[in-house]
Amino acid sequence: MKSTKKTLLSIATAVTMTFAAGAAMADYPEKPIKVIVPWGAGGDSDLTTRIWADAVEKELGVPVVVINKTGGGGVVGTSFVARAKADGYTLINAGVSNMMVTPNFTNTPYNFDTFTPVVKYTAVPPAVVVAKDSPYKSFDDFIKGAQSKTVTQGSWGASSSGTIMANIIANQSGYKVKYVHGKGAADSMVSVVGGHIDSAVSFPPAFGPHVKADRARVLVMDQKMDAFPGVPTFADYGIKGSFGGWSGVFAPAGVPQEVVDKLTAATAKVMKDPEVLKAYENIGALVDFRHGPEWVSDLKATYAIYTEEAARTSKK
Amino acid sequence: MFDNILSGFSAILAVGPILGIIVGVVIGITFGAIPGISCIMAIAIMLPMTFYVDPIIGITMLLAVYKAGIYGGSISAILINTPGAAASFLTAQDGHALTKAGKAGKALDMSLFASVSGEMLATLVLILVAAPISAISLQAGPIEKVFLLLFAFTVIGSMAGESIPRGLLSCCLGMLFAMVGMDSITGSSRFTFGIDELIGGFTFTPMLIGILVMPEVINVIRRRKVPHHELAITQSPNPADNHISFKEFRGVFRTILKSSGIGTFIGALPGLGSSTAAFIAYGEGKRTSKNPEQYGKGSVEGIAAAESANNAVCGSSMIPMLTLSIPGDDVAALLMGAFLIHGLTPGPMIFFEHTETIYAIFAGFLITDLFLLGIARSGFKFFVKMASLKRYFIFPCVTVFAFTGAFTAGQNMDDILVLIAFTVLGYGMRLVGLNPAVFIIGFILTPFLEQNLDQAFAIVGDDYAKFFASPFSWVFIALSVFFVYSSMRAKRKASKIPAPAAEEKPA
Numbered sequence: 048m049k050s051t052k053k054t055l056l057s058i059a060t061a062v063t064m065t066f067a068a069g070a071a072m073a074d075y076p077e078k079p080i081k082v083i084v085p086w087g088a089g090g091d092s093d094l095t096t097r098i099w100a101d102a103v104e105k106e107l108g109v110p111v112v113v114i115n116k117t118g119g120g121g122v123v124g125t126s127f128v129a130r131a132k133a134d135g136y137t138l139i140n141a142g143v144s145n146m147m148v149t150p151n152f153t154n155t156p157y158n159f160d161t162f163t164p165v166v167k168y169t170a171v172p173p174a175v176v177v178a179k180d181s182p183y184k185s186f187d188d189f190i191k192g193a194q195s196k197t198v199t200q201g202s203w204g205a206s207s208s209g210t211i212m213a214n215i216i217a218n219q220s221g222y223k224v225k226y227v228h229g230k231g232a233a234d235s236m237v238s239v240v241g242g243h244i245d246s247a248v249s250f251p252p253a254f255g256p257h258v259k260a261d262r263a264r265v266l267v268m269d270q271k272m273d274a275f276p277g278v279p280t281f282a283d284y285g286i287k288g289s290f291g292g293w294s295g296v297f298a299p300a301g302v303p304q305e306v307v308d309k310l311t312a313a314t315a316k317v318m319k320d321p322e323v324l325k326a327y328e329n330i331g332a333l334v335d336f337r338h339g340p341e342w343v344s345d346l347k348a349t350y351a352i353y354t355e356e357a358a359r360t361s362k363k
Numbered sequence: 364m365f366d367n368i369l370s371g372f373s374a375i376l377a378v379g380p381i382l383g384i385i386v387g388v389v390i391g392i393t394f395g396a397i398p399g400i401s402c403i404m405a406i407a408i409m410l411p412m413t414f415y416v417d418p419i420i421g422i423t424m425l426l427a428v429y430k431a432g433i434y435g436g437s438i439s440a441i442l443i444n445t446p447g448a449a450a451s452f453l454t455a456q457d458g459h460a461l462t463k464a465g466k467a468g469k470a471l472d473m474s475l476f477a478s479v480s481g482e483m484l485a486t487l488v489l490i491l492v493a494a495p496i497s498a499i500s501l502q503a504g505p506i507e508k509v510f511l512l513l514f515a516f517t518v519i520g521s522m523a524g525e526s527i528p529r530g531l532l533s534c535c536l537g538m539l540f541a542m543v544g545m546d547s548i549t550g551s552s553r554f555t556f557g558i559d560e561l562i563g564g565f566t567f568t569p570m571l572i573g574i575l576v577m578p579e580v581i582n583v584i585r586r587r588k589v590p591h592h593e594l595a596i597t598q599s600p601n602p603a604d605n606h607i608s609f610k611e612f613r614g615v616f617r618t619i620l621k622s623s624g625i626g627t628f629i630g631a632l633p634g635l636g637s638s639t640a641a642f643i644a645y646g647e648g649k650r651t652s653k654n655p656e657q658y659g660k661g662s663v664e665g666i667a668a669a670e671s672a673n674n675a676v677c678g679s680s681m682i683p684m685l686t687l688s689i690p691g692d693d694v695a696a697l698l699m700g701a702f703l704i705h706g707l708t709p710g711p712m713i714f715f716e717h718t719e720t721i722y723a724i725f726a727g728f729l730i731t732d733l734f735l736l737g738i739a740r741s742g743f744k745f746f747v748k749m750a751s752l753k754r755y756f757i758f759p760c761v762t763v764f765a766f767t768g769a770f771t772a773g774q775n776m777d778d779i780l781v782l783i784a785f786t787v788l789g790y791g792m793r794l795v796g797l798n799p800a801v802f803i804i805g806f807i808l809t810p811f812l813e814q815n816l817d818q819a820f821a822i823v824g825d826d827y828a829k830f831f832a833s834p835f836s837w838v839f840i841a842l843s844v845f846f847v848y849s850s851m852r853a854k855r856k857a858s859k860i861p862a863p864a865a866e867e868k869p870a
Binding site: 117118153227 | 548551552562704708710715817821824
């Protein structure tokens, strides 16, 4: 009898608490949401996040403010959110650089498990690019060239996403390159076009204008894009792994599931809006809306590839 | 190119850009004219506000502040013998002599006409050469840029004020602070002492305001007992003394042309700036003048030489920034920030990718000169009033703007701490005679040198001959050697003839 009473009481308490929690979270969001972009304004991550923020703001009914907190290769802004309260009002713009590469290759105060993935909205496929008058007409030429002599390749830092991607590609194709580190994908393109370096790893927003103006040639890309017809993909050359650049939003770990669900539902709605799709097309980003457990396990698998790569390179 | 400029004019002749230019010119002259605060402070404080407007408006407005500020420095130089900007130091000698002779109006007119002519000529040069140079500058890769930057450091070392060791020390301090944070090449943290906030390095705008603006405020507090100067234009009974005649202007036109040329050239070299241009052009004007004995004693020609040269720098200092993406001085570095925040990356590609925007900005530069002429001519009295405002009205406002400016740039409280820390450092540097301007140049150029040097080594590999294979490299090596030689010769000359400057100064 006594135990029944106790059980009932505990059930009642549990129900009340769940209800109370549900009622509290049902109100989310009730104040402005901050999204920290750990990169400068006007870049790839910034532009894709601003389009997302402007769109979901109307769905959520509260301002979604994008704040650029730059420095340290994305570490400054990302660590800031890692320390923030997990209430869904402080989010981080996640990408391959700050979530996959940096925590594996440098000593950061956070790692993948410090965050809960919410949504991914765009993908930027990496590519290997050469100047128009380069002797390398195809990726096969390039592999042969890089096997027989020193070929320089533009990237942006020894443990940056660019170099790691390039290393995985080179490792699987059996060639080696010498890296020349610039300020970013756009910076190395200037060196390629000026004939100072032989090739570069780059993204469509950076190399697009040069390819369109017939100053550069794409040898191979992560995935097919209508803007660059006839370019083979890494898969065509038997290169495994998903190392494309992408942009999305993560929350600090421990954020209530309701927050994730609300943000996901809002994103799902706006990703069907033709205006939003047009805005992404204009900046040269591929819309790639992903969420849910399947996406998170994909992310974990990719994270493991980078952890392996970090172990492999640190042994040398 | 000409259709580009024409379409640029049509883009700039709208309400927004014109309003921006007018605001910029008024703020620039005012800040320039107030002794103790220079136009760079106005630019640093206004920079974050321009993020919210169209790049054409924002950038032309900032450049209007720059041009008008360099001119504005001559107002207080002429009237009370206190240059509002360092570049007007020589204008003060001749200009104030004229003021004492009751010819203040003439001096002010000359300074305005010379400034505007110098700027116009330099802006035309900028428009004509920037696009062709940017086509060539694609050929200037990391190796060539290393030699260009080494040249810039040589120039800073040999030209920095009276004391070369102090100049070098200031520059090295700047280089040291530039290295704080995550190294962009290896990704390792340097000088962060385990503080996460330092991983990103020091933010430029708060640091600049801390080094250049706030120590001046402290200085004013310290010298609050010094009597206040009331500025006023003394009207001469002889109307010919109150303005410059066309004949007089034609008489100094050759000097203006030559000085503008010198100013344009100096401005295009990274690291020198408007003060150096004024000194060189003044010296050259005196050397070739028919009446060299008049220089320093109230020569309109001297004003023309100094003012046209220091203003010519405004236009041409954009050349290395736009063509090579290397900012030549602090103002160029701030403007580069303004370009970047609007998604316009300075460098050879800007002329291909943002043709319309860049030519609209160029057209804005030209129009700014006309507005400067008009506004300054009609508002002399107003600016003189503004410049003679009591210091205890001006400097509290400056302090507020300095702090808000530092904060709004990044919306980050840490930047306020950066501002305070560098205020202390900047004031300390002043106390021991180190040069804050050189510190800033060292801070700006170091990341460029580091990155290009790393790239150059990666490209060269074991083949060190490649370092010297390019003709561009040799041009900069030759220029570096020339500057070291000429500054050594100048020093020796100065030590042979004891204190020539003393003779020039009016008794």
